[in-house]
Amino acid sequence: MAYPGSSVYQKYTDHELFDLLQSGDEVAYSIIYNRYIFTLLNHAYNKTRNREEARDIVQEVFTRLWAMRQQIRITTNLAGFLYTSVHHITLDQFAHSKVKDKYFTSILSFAAEAHEATDHRTRENQLAVIIEKEIAGLPNKMREIFELSRKHHLSHKEIADRLNLAEQTVSKQVSNALKILRIKLGIIAYLYFIICHK
Secondary structure (H helix, E strand, C coil), X not given: CCCCCHHHHCCCCHHHHHHHHHCCCHHHHHHXXXXXXXXXXXXXXXXXXXXXXXXXXXXXXXXXXXXXCCCCCCCCCHHHHHHHHHHHHHHHHHHHHXXXXXXXXXXXXXXXXXXXXXXXXXXXXXHHHHHHHHHHCCCHHHHHHHHHHHCCCCCHHHHHHHHCCCHHHHHHHHHHHHHXXXXXXXXXXXXXXXHHCC
16 A cells, blocks of 8 residues: 655665554554565465465564554564564464364364254354454454444444545455454354354
8 A cells, every 4th residue: 555655664774664663653564564575475485385374474473563563672673573473473373273273173063963052152152252352453443443344333434434534445444354354263263253243
């Protein structure tokens, strides 16, 4: 996405951009994203040999970078921090995927035993917790727009009027949120989410 005056930001060093990012500067965030997205994707792919997993990992890196921008302390440089983040999240994703696969396998097995209603409600509640956690991990503005759309059932025009945004911006943010959730939740949890939030 191009921002007015963003060409000036292109000349900034990583250190200068990170200082601006910590103050909530979205243009600085966009420049950092564009500066490192392809090299990080390549780095993540070399670790996973899976393009979808690599995209998922890098998306998580940038999501955390924005969400935790005020808490992050970089002791080396921004590039080193981002590459280290890819490494750590790759390990986290690997451990999490094994737990999640086991969990969703148990859900599928349970689906064949519909008479166990109490256990079913328990599993639904657990799945709802996972979904809410992933929604909470979305970038702040994206999460706000997404929750107004899916939880408060406002139209894109109503959201745009309330937040003083273009309706197209709202639509794009909702679409991006759904893409992120589809990747992070997996097909079973994602379908459950769509069914429950029509």
